[in-house]
Amino acid sequence: MADLPEPILPDWFEPTGDGRLRLLAQRCGPDGPVVFPRRARSVHCRPDELEDTTLSVEAELWSWTVADVGMPVMIAQAKFPEGPVIQGYLQGDPARPPEIGAVVEVVPHVVPLPPKGEVTATTYAFRVKKS
Amino acid sequence: MTVDDVYVAGVGMDRFGRFPDKSFVDHGVVAAGAALDDAGVEWRDVGALYCGAAGVGLIPGNRVVEELGRNGAEIVNVDNASASGASAFRQACLAVAEGRTPIAMAVGVGKMQRDAFGANMAAWLGGGEAAVRKLVATGMIQPAAVFAMVARRRMHETGCDPTIFARVAVKSHRHGALNPYSHFQKEVTLDEVLASRMVADPLRLLDCCPTSDGGAAAIVTTRAVAERLARHPLVRVLASQAMSDIHLDEPWGDAILTRATAARAYEEAGVGPSDLDLFQVHDAFSSEEIEYYEALDICGPGEAEKLVLEGATELGGRIPCNTDGGLLSRGHPLGPTGLAQIWETVVQLRGQAGPRQVDGARTGLIQLIGAGNVCLIHILQRA
Numbered sequence: 001m002a003d004l005p006e007p008i009l010p011d012w013f014e015p016t017g018d019g020r021l022r023l024l025a026q027r028c029g030p031d032g033p034v035v036f037p038r039r040a041r042s043v044h045c046r047p048d049e050l051e052d053t054t055l056s057v058e059a060e061l062w063s064w065t066v067a068d069v070g071m072p073v074m075i076a077q078a079k080f081p082e083g084p085v086i087q088g089y090l091q092g093d094p095a096r097p098p099e100i101g102a103v104v105e106v107v108p109h110v111v112p113l114p115p116k117g118e119v120t121a122t123t124y125a126f127r128v129k130k131s
Numbered sequence: 132m133t134v135d136d137v138y139v140a141g142v143g144m145d146r147f148g149r150f151p152d153k154s155f156v157d158h159g160v161v162a163a164g165a166a167l168d169d170a171g172v173e174w175r176d177v178g179a180l181y182c183g184a185a186g187v188g189l190i191p192g193n194r195v196v197e198e199l200g201r202n203g204a205e206i207v208n209v210d211n212a213s214a215s216g217a218s219a220f221r222q223a224c225l226a227v228a229e230g231r232t233p234i235a236m237a238v239g240v241g242k243m244q245r246d247a248f249g250a251n252m253a254a255w256l257g258g259g260e261a262a263v264r265k266l267v268a269t270g271m272i273q274p275a276a277v278f279a280m281v282a283r284r285r286m287h288e289t290g291c292d293p294t295i296f297a298r299v300a301v302k303s304h305r306h307g308a309l310n311p312y313s314h315f316q317k318e319v320t321l322d323e324v325l326a327s328r329m330v331a332d333p334l335r336l337l338d339c340c341p342t343s344d345g346g347a348a349a350i351v352t353t354r355a356v357a358e359r360l361a362r363h364p365l366v367r368v369l370a371s372q373a374m375s376d377i378h379l380d381e382p383w384g385d386a387i388l389t390r391a392t393a394a395r396a397y398e399e400a401g402v403g404p405s406d407l408d409l410f411q412v413h414d415a416f417s418s419e420e421i422e423y424y425e426a427l428d429i430c431g432p433g434e435a436e437k438l439v440l441e442g443a444t445e446l447g448g449r450i451p452c453n454t455d456g457g458l459l460s461r462g463h464p465l466g467p468t469g470l471a472q473i474w475e476t477v478v479q480l481r482g483q484a485g486p487r488q489v490d491g492a493r494t495g496l497i498q499l500i501g502a503g504n505v506c507l508i509h510i511l512q513r514a
Contacts, residue, residue, distance in 0.1 A: 008268045009261070038297040043377070063287070065279035067272065067331040075270040075331075077280050077382055087277070087382040089270045097332075100287045114263055 004108050008121035012037050013106070016057055021106045023055040023086070031052050034082040055080045058129060061102045076126050078104050090123035103129045119127045133399055134224045138357040139511065140234070140268040142169025142474040143254035147314040147462030155187045155242040155466075158346030159195035162467065163238045166348035170368040171362045173318025177350070178232025179205040181222040183215030183239040184466035191240050192467070205232075213413060214501025215239060216347060217469025221371045221507060223351045234352045239471075241464020243342035254337045268380075275339055275416060277503070279331035281383050282418035286333065291436045293333040297324035299417040300337045300459055302445050309446075309486045312471070313344045314462030338417040343462030347470035349477070354374070354514075364481045365514035369400035369494075376504035385419070388506045389426040389498055396508040402494060404428040407450060409479055409489045411472040414457040423498060444486060454487050455478060469507065472497045480513040 007013070013021040023082055024034040028045035036055060059078035062085050066072045074097070076090035089109050092098060109125030112118070143165025145158045159182070168462040169175055182192025192206045205226075212219040216239030223235035266272065282296060301321055307313035319337055327336040357365050378384035397403050404427060412427070414420035421435035429450060430438050438444055444452035455461045455475035458468060476495040478484045484492075494512045501507070 008264050012268060046217075047465075063280035063284040065276050065283060065331045065333075066329075067276040067279070069273050073270070073272065075272075075276045075280070079283075085381045087269045087271065100284070102168060111267055113267060121264065121267075 004122040005110055005120045006122065008111065008123040015125050016091055019107065020057045021108055022057055023106060023124060025053050025055050025084070026050050026083070027053050034084055036084055036086055055082055055084070056106050058103055059086075059126070061100055061104050061126065061128070063100060064090050064097060066097065076104070078126050088121070091125050091127040098128045105129045134228045134368045134371045136354050137224045137227050137351055138354055138514070139366045139368065139473065140352045140357050140360055140362070141166040141168070141172060142477045143167070143348045144312040144471060145346035145512060146312045147328050147343045147467075147471065150344045153344065155184065155191060155240040155344070155346070156194050156198060158242070158344060158467070159191070159238050159348075160198045160238040162346030162348040163195060163199060163236065163351050166236065166350050169362070170350045171360045172234060172350055174199050175203065177204050177234050177236045179207070179223065179235040181207050181209055181219035181235070181237045183209045183211070183217070183219035183237065183469065184241065185210050185212050185215050186465065187240060187242050192238065195238060195240065204233055211505050212502035213415065213463065213465055213468055214505050214507050215466045215469070217472070217497070217499040217507035218373065218501070218505070218507070220349055220470060220473055220509065221373055223349070224368050224371045227351050227353060228444045231357050234283050234350060234353045236331070236348060236350050237470060238346065238348040238506045239467030239469065240346050241466040241468070242344050243464055273331060274332040277383055278416040278419050279334045281422065282333055282416070285418065285422070289433055289436060294321065294325065295421065295436050295439050296334065296417040297321055298439050299414070299420050300324045302456045303414065303417070303453055303459040306446060306454055306487060307460025310455045310461055313397040313456045313460055314341055315456065315460045334416055334418060340415045340463040341460040343454050343464040345462060345464045345467050345471070347474055349470055349473045361484075366477050366480050367512050367514045368509060369402065369512045370396040370508065370510040372396040372399060372508050374506050383503065385500045385503060385506070386422045386426040389423055389500070389508075392506040392508045393427050393498070394477035396496070396510055400510040402510065402512070406494050407452055407496050408492040408494050409451045409476070410498070411453055411455075411457065411476060412498045414453055414459050417459060417464060420452065420457070427496065427498065446489065451489050454484070454489060469497070469499045472499065473509070476511050480511060
């Protein structure tokens with residue numbers, strides 16, 4: 001992400017080296033539930049049992065919307081093979097929305113920061129995978 | 132902790148809407164005064180005041196008390212976003228149930244800025260830039276967007292279309308037109324809802340609640356005091372339950388949370404969904420309302436659309452929902468919203484709802500969600 005603005009938050013994602021991102025998650029032991037983003041504690045295990053893990057770079061498009069916030073912004077939820085349904089931006093043409101169930105991949109996405117949007121940062125987004 | 136022997140002695144409202152010349156304190160004083168008059172209780176006899184408010188500033192309850200008069204009552208300010216007023220009501224019920232005071236008041240106040248979420252995100256959230264970045268990082272830049280995605284998923288799973296959501300908005304505005312305290316008091320047609328501006332596809336402007344100002348209050352007491360006051364038919368608090376979120380796998384778990392909280396409430400009350408005569412829910416968005424039909428077991432999974440099409444949740448239907456117009460029409464000033472639901476349910480159970488009256492109403496349920504991770508459910512019954 002050398003040519004992108006700074007990550008919006010530390011420890012939320014890492015580059016895969018092929019232009020995509022991997023979300024940084026955690027789980028309670030090898031078979032416990034997976035959560036994103038990482039948290040200080042879990043209701044399912046002791047803090048010393050929390051293990052860092054990563055999510056797949058591909059997921060299933062669960063739902064989407066085009067929000068009018070002065071301009072159209074596409075937002076989506078994606079269901080990951082590890083279990084969580086995660087919300088993020090959706091890249092693409094708002095006039096040609098994707099089908100629910102499509103395979104999406106996690107990619108870098110530059111967003112303006114409030115209050116004025118003059119400062120930008122890099123977060124993650126979903127993009128429909130080209131077949 | 133249950134709420135044995137807790138009764139609603141009085142309720143009061145100050146109209147919801149946009150009132151740039153009034154402060155939130157003004158709204159609170161009017162609502163509290165109306166509740167005192169309704170109950171026949173003097174302010175000096177109220178032993179505890181719980182004030183529900185979100186984003187209005189420091190110590191709102193204390194500032195309302197400054198206008199009512201310093202009576203030595205315990206004051207607790209409660210911020211639980213949309214559920215602030217409902218949470219304040221629960222605290223008042225628990226204060227009476229625990230014997231801390233025979234008479235407690237819950238008051239809710241609200242004064243919202245336009246585009247409060249977007250333009251003033253940092254001020255609303257607190258916690259500085261890191262808190263803002265956490266929301267922006269996930270695309271949490273517009274409350275309607277989350278509910279729009281739930282609505283779209285429902286369309287995918289049940290095959291329904293946006294006209295179902297629009298019908299809910301039409302129903303709510305029809306109810307709101309009969310409520311003198313409602314923010315909007317004008318009916319809308321299905322065509323008007325479907326032609327209104329798209330906010331977050333598939334939700335349009337009239338599928339979304341307004342940002343409102345207003346106040347609402349309730350006074351709770353013991354049966355002995357309520358019988359002595361003898362102002363109205365007695366309304367008992369059968370259940371008061373509150374839970375926070377436990378789901379991990381979904382960004383929107385309000386229906387799951389509602390189902391879990393409702394199970395506790397039905398058990399505490401000793402009644403079930405078939406015993407309800409009316410119910411109020413958190414309909415910040417039209418599509419949200421029908422999710423709760425199923426979560427509250429008013430109907431089975433996937434049957435909410437049928438309820439809407441049959442008109443079952445309209446006044447005159449099998450089980451009317453949001454009889455005062457709900458958040459969509461009555462308005463949603465955050466702090467007083469839950470207490471407006473209490474007000475409406477109490478006047479219904481007393482038989483005082485005028486043109487909105489549900490015939491023979493005896494038992495009502497009130498559900499409210501706060502900030503997507505707390506749920507309050509109360510069940511009231513005419514004694």
